[in-house]
Amino acid sequence: MKSVNQGIARLWEKVWMHVNHAVVFVDRTAGEMLHWQGGLTRLMNAGATDVKEFSSFEVLFQLFARQILLIAKGAIGVIFSVIAWGY
Numbered sequence: 001m002k003s004v005n006q007g008i009a010r011l012w013e014k015v016w017m018h019v020n021h022a023v024v025f026v027d028r029t030a031g032e033m034l035h036w037q038g039g040l041t042r043l044m045n046a047g048a049t050d051v052k053e054f055s056s057f058e059v060l061f062q063l064f065a066r067q068i069l070l071i072a073k074g075a076i077g078v079i080f081s082v083i084a085w086g087y
Contacts, residue, residue, distance in 0.1 A: 010038045015070065020047030022066040025054040029072035 012034075026034060031053070034043070042050055054071060066082055 009031075009037065015068075016042070016046040019043055019068050022048055022068045023050045023052065023064040024048045024068045024070060025052050027054040027069045030054075030070040033072060034070065054073055 035059075038045075040051055048068075054069060
């Protein structure tokens with residue numbers, strides 16, 4: 001039987017595959033989870049061009065060629081509206 005850690009690591013492997021050449025926005029909760037799976041070093045080694053704290057205003061006003069959002073909390077209110085409008 002696989003451990004919980006192995007299952008979580010397998011999920012993060014999907015993240016590592018998608019961050020190449022992307023600016024990655026991370027909310028605080030996802031950042032804490034990321035910390036236990038290799039943190040910033042792991043994101044950069046996977047090819048992320050930059051990592052920023054998730055802010056609906058920064059995502060709205062700065063257009064990057066490729067953006068990945070790592071959001072652990074539900075996107076509600078203005079954040080949801082900005083994401084829906086921007087994509």
